[in-house]
Amino acid sequence: MSEAFYVTTPIYYVNAEPHIGHTYTTVVADMLARYHRLRGEQCFMLTGTDEHGDKILEVARERGTTPEAVATEYAQLFQQTWDQLGIQYDRFIRTTDPDHRVVVQSILQKVYDAGEIEFKEYEGLYCVGCERFLTDRDMVDGLCRDHERAPENRSESNYFFKMGDHFSWLAETIENNPDFIRPERYRNEVLAMLSEESGLGGELCISRPKERLDWGIELPFDDRYVCYVWFDALINYLTGVGYPDQSEFETFWPAAEHIIGKDILKPHGVFWPCMLHAIGAPLPRHLNVHGFWNLDNRKVSKSLGNLISPIAMDERYGFEAFRYFLLREMVFGQDSSFSEPLLIARINADLANNLGNLVSRTLNMTNRFADGVVPTPGAQEEAEAVIEKTAARVAAEVDEHVLSLRPQRALESIMGLVDETNRYLERREPWKAAKDPDRAGQVPTTLYTCCESLRITAVLLSAFLPKTSQEILSRLGLDSPLEEASLHDLTRWGLLQSGLPTVKGPPLFPRVDVPEESK
RNA sequence: GGCGGCGUAGCUCAGUCGGUUAGAGCGGCGGCUUCAUAAGCCGUAGGUCGUUGGUUCAAGUCCAACCGUCGCUACCA
16 A cells, blocks of 8 residues: 555636746646656646636626636646646646536535534625725725726625634644645744734635626525635645545545645635635645746847747747756745746756766767667776765655755756766766777776666656656667656666667757847 | 845855854856767856844854845735
């Protein structure tokens, strides 16, 4: 019986096309799922789309179509994008999925029956143009900021989830489980939110009257209303693994790892735990919060247009390179900046010059000095032992860093093995040794060591750069895809068999020339 | 207004419980090399660790104030 691992991305709201933010979250989740799968855990990755709410209705009206059509169009766009980029999700959930509707309604009913949902009248200033109530912030001189008209006094009744009742429990739980929300800074923010709102009790409006919004899941206890925003969105994490009865639910839910951006910390750090507590469900294992990508303030080459679309990045640089950049450049939890020159610098330094070039020189020499097959190594000397030790150390470091959600550190570590191997090659200089009768005997050992180092590099890299990893293995004569649960075995030194036919192949990552305009 | 983060070499950042000459990567510069994607390897960068005061035998590393910067929040229905 293996351990379980359940990773989720947020469900993306269907009012925008996939961009760098969506892509980062999704890539992190995909990387984790792949890594844990390789580690032998039973894995499930969930992603999808959030499709209800006024904005979708608005768009549908503007276009003279239905919200269903708008939602479907974007949902497909997201799904096709992930498919095209090779994201290995296990389910793509939509908040309009029938099974999700059932789950949401059953949970609403359950919370309602428990007396945790209250019906209350709210009176406030309502802007007809905005079709919503305004706050002080929305107004300038008593007029609606957007519509420059006076709001009218209106009252409306709605259902409220009394989540404040769970605040003290939640605060205590977070204190007692220091790494539930990570990195630490976000845990502190959530604790701050809980104490700030204690004064008002913390009520979450979870409904909208149908006159105002009918695009949503109907409340099971009042058909004049639909469920509003976060309530039905968050529940997708449960629906995705078969809440409440299916066996996968018990397996996966307690092992849940949510990956989110810091913009949705409050719903995930406050609303969600309260909801779960209200229905008696355990909390996910971790709430993992990442920062934002700052897009470069300066010049963006115009010809590119939609620069940060993952599809555009794929076309221009290859998705593996973009994916590498995302995982390597951002310290999980902190903001990072993205720009084309930064991306290019990373590609050239790490992927082309170090990794790609090592693959080229190794395979080229294997071709020239070892008849194109993995040679049979002789006895190891100190230089070889260094590589073997480094490989073992790096494998351990990668494991540690992935588990503690430091993808950038894991990649740094892997690149350290590549560097060490480049250095080793310099030390052995097989291109000279091959021509020197006294040293020619060591060449097979040297090349074997490089090939083996590359094999382990590829294994370690497989969750990060799946296609590249497969390509390297394939060039080393290892064509079958990596099997689940093989990580531990495959990182052992000396597994590569002699005699396998190698393929030199074209450069793995061609150097990217820096365009004139970007100085 | 309240709370919090950040401010370390040109750039991006590491710097654990305070303790020998403050580190890495990239870029730049000098050299070596030619198997390789003009890639690689070796050497080099002398930075008031935002400012000013404290605590201490000893402070990027703790405290205070200030400056700069970013974020969250102020009863968003």
